[in-house]
Amino acid sequence: MLPLGTDLEADSYVVADLTLGAAGSGSESQEAALLPAGGTMTLLAIRATTQAGLATVTVTPSNGGTDGDDLTVDGVLVVANGGVLEALVAGGPRTVTIENTEATEATVSVLATLD
Numbered sequence: 195m196l197p198l199g200t201d202l203e204a205d206s207y208v209v210a211d212l213t214l215g216a217a218g219s220g221s222e223s224q225e226a227a228l229l230p231a232g233g234t235m236t237l238l239a240i241r242a243t244t245q246a247g248l249a250t251v252t253v254t255p256s257n258g259g260t261d262g263d264d265l266t267v268d269g270v271l272v273v274a275n276g277g278v279l280e281a282l283v284a285g286g287p288r289t290v291t292i293e294n295t296e297a298t299e300a301t302v303s304v305l306a307t308l309d
Contacts, residue, residue: 206229206230206233206307206308207305207306207307207308208227208228208229208304208305208306209303209304209305210226210227210303210304211301211302211303211304212224212226212292212301212302212303212304213299213300213301213302214251214292214293214294214299214300214301214302215294215299216294216296216297216298216299217293217294217295217296217297222293222294222295223291223292223293223294224291224292225256225289225290225291225292226289226290226291226292226304227288227289228287228288228289228290228304228306229288229306229308230288230308233308233309234276234280234286234308234309235276235279235280235286235287235306235307235308235309236274236276236279236307236308236309237272237273237274237305237306237307238271238272238273238279238287238290238304238305238306239270239271239272239273239303239304239305239306240253240267240270240271240272240290240292240302240303240304240305241269241270241302241303242267242269242270242292242294242300242301242302243269243300243301243302244296244298244299244300244301245298245299246298247269248268248269248270249269249294249295249296249300249302250266250267250268250269250295250296251266251267251292251293251294251295251296251300251302252264252265252266252267252292252293252295253265253266253267253271253290253291253292253293254290254291254292254293255282255283255287255289255290256283256287256288256289256290256291257283257284257285257286257287257288257289258285258288260283260284260285261283262282262283262287263282265282266295276309287306290304292304
């Protein structure tokens with residue numbers, strides 16, 4: 195676990211902002227590329243909101259053709275541990291598919307870092 199005062203010196207990072215349609219709209223799901231095939235992921239942060247506040251989304255981590263278990267994210271998810279990230283899907287996630295479960299449009303922000 196990282197202490198709160200830790201400075202991360204990532205080799206690379208990605209930031210994505212997604213707009214997802216309401217559940218059942220046909221545009222409620224998008225895939226976000228996180229990082230290249232090599233390296234170790236050190237941080238994954240996801241924040242989902244609607245106009246009314248925090249949103250609930252389903253996140254499916256993937257690495258190549260392998261999907262990890264679906265994660266239900268209620269508003270915010272922050273994972274800052276390489277071992278935990280690798281446990282989400284073999285080798286750590288390289289993409290995530292995010293699906294909005296809300297009845298209204300949601301905005302999802304994603305930050306990932308690679309060491």
